[in-house]
Amino acid sequence: MRVLPYTESLPYALYRADQVRAFDRIAIEEYEIPGADLMQRAGSRIFQLLQASWPAARHITVICGTGNNGGDGFVVARLARQAGLEVLLLQLGDSARIRGDALTMAQKWEEAGGETAPFPGLPRKTDLIIDALLGTGLERDVTGAWAEAIESINRHQAPVLAVDIPSGLNSDTGQVMGIAVRADATLSFIGLKQGMFTGAGPDYCGRIHFDALELPARIYSRQILSARRIDWKKQSQLLAPRRRTAHKGDFGHLLLIGGDRGFSGAIRLAAEAAARTGTGLVSVATHPDNAPLLNIGRPELMCHAVAKDESLAPLIERADAIAIGPGLGRGEWGRSLYQQALASGLPLVVDADALNLLAQAPIKRSDWILTPHPGEAGRLLGEKTSQIQANRFEALKSLQERFGGTQVLKGAGTLITDGSSRPPALCSDGNPGMATGGSGDILTGIIAALLAQGFEPGLAAELGVALHAAAGDRAAVQGERGMLAGDLLPELRPLLNLEFGTYEA
Structure with missing residues (x-):
């Protein structure tokens, strides 16, 4: 029986909370692994991470709830005390409600000489706080004493290590349920939860670690993962070396449309990104005021002046794919070019102002890639940005159902779906430095370049998002x-080029 190892490299499979609970139940009921053993393993792994990440910590504060998450905390406290650390264990909630394996671990803590104190507040000085308050089953906002405890944790200067998931964070959506612990690190067990990597998840989880708790690998075949984590390390393996006899016609001709008067920067960034992503030929249809200047410093870009009454037909005829939106505007010039692009019959990447035009007159088609940020997604779906961010997975699904094709919902933990039976992809790379004007235009150019080179839309989107994030990192x-x-x-x-030996990192 093969066992998934304890490793610092994160799995690519993501799950909902109910799926992880099902794995736990199968392990206990069908594979006869005692729940107390799983809890002991979880607490042991937390303690190992504590020692590895904070080796100088001598004073540990463990805050336990009344469920299994709290049971893990009791194990951590006992192991830390046995190792000679000073441990303060604070209990929140009615201790009479502790049941099952958690009660067993609470009793073992007391039998080992440990003391449990009610939670009146945190000590002024502690080297590390262990958050073992709430687990993955949270379905309503945190209030009352629980909210006050989380607020106290967040105010404290000591680093925080969260057990399985930061208390107050929805493990399925990444939404903060009223208030959530801001952890410096989180050790997630059995299966990675999808909400840890998108929405507010990255802000609250800190550095994410994973442990399968030695569950048999066969257990994981019982559930279809809810999402696929992607990064460039994995996606880059889908690229192949170029043939030695290749020519520019082998790598596509991309037409980018945008850059109304005074808005040349966005389309220039998108076009240069497309060229750097390996497109054989890059043409830009832009406002006549911009055309003479747009390729200064990058003469490889073929820039064409297009007035509002002129046809794009000659440019469309030579193209393999179109990207439209950066700097397009919503005036007559932009609307005319947008309509011509829609009528072209070519695969499209639709971004920025083109998405705003689409929101005004929604249509559905199968051959395009939409790349909205949460605000644009809100306009497309008639919702507030906060509603989009509250459940990004649901928003992604709604975008695909309403508009078809491939959807890329940008933001921390960018989500991608092509509407097929494959679970949505979630990119875990990227960083806050990318939150700057023009970053989305770069992504448009990258994805469109891959589309023009012949990648099918879903794969072009996943490759493009992962490449963009890795470049940002x-x-x-x-x-x-x-x-x-x-x-x-x-x-x-x-x-x-890293995979092909043509460049040394």
Whole structure:
């Protein structure tokens, strides 16, 4: 029987809370692994992470709830005390409600000489706080004493290690349920929860670790994962070396449409990103005022002046794919070009102002990729941005059902779906330095470049999102503050060639 190992590399499978609970139940009922053993393993792994990440910590505060999450906390406290650390264990909630394996661990803590104190507040000085308050079953907002306890944790200067998931964070959506613990690190058990990687999840989980608790690998075949985590390390394996006899016609001709008068920057960023992503030929249809200047410094871009009454037909005829939206505007010029692009019959990447035009007159088609940020997604669905962020997975599903094709819901933990039976993809790379004007235009150019090179839309979107995020992470090595969208451009070429021995990292 193969067992999934304890590893710092995170799995790519993501699950909902009910699926992880099902794995736990199967392990106990069908594989006859005692629940107390699983709890002991969980507490042991937390203690191992504590020692590895905070080796100088001598004073530990463990805050336990009344459920299994609290049971894990009792194990951590006992192991820490046995190792000679000073441990303060604080209990929140009625201790008479502790049942089952959690009660067993609470009794073992007391039998080992440990004391349990009610939660009146946190000590002024402690080296580390263990959050074992609430688990993955949270369905309503945290209130009352529980909310006050979480607020106290967040105010404290000590680092926080969360057991399985930060208390107050919805494990399915990444939504904060009123208030949530801001952890410095989280150790998730059995299956990674999808909400940890999107919505508010990345803000609250800190560094994410994982342990399967030695569950038999066969258990995981009993559930279809709810989402797939992607990153460039994995996605780059889908690229192949280029043939030695290749020519520019083998790598597609992309037409980018945008850049109304005074808005040339966005379409220039998108076009240069497309060229750096390996498109054979890149043409830009832009406002006549911009055309003479747009390729200064990048003469490889073929820039065409298109007035509002002129046809794009000659440019469309030579193209393999179209990207439309960056700097397009919503005036007559932009609307005319938008309508021509829709009528072209070519695969499309639709972004920025083109999405705003789509929101005004919704249509559905199968051959496009939409790349909305949460605000644009809200306009497309007639919802507030906060509603989109409250359940990004549901918003992604609604976008695909309403507009068809491939949907890319941007933001921390960008989500992608092509409407097929495959679970949605979630990109776990990227950083806050990418939250700057023009970053989305770079993504548009990258995805459109891959589409023009012949990748099917779903794969082009997943590859593009992962490449964009990895470029952002490389650029952020010099610091997140002050990053510009253009800083991603020089990172694209080395990332695209790392697998083939043509570039040394």
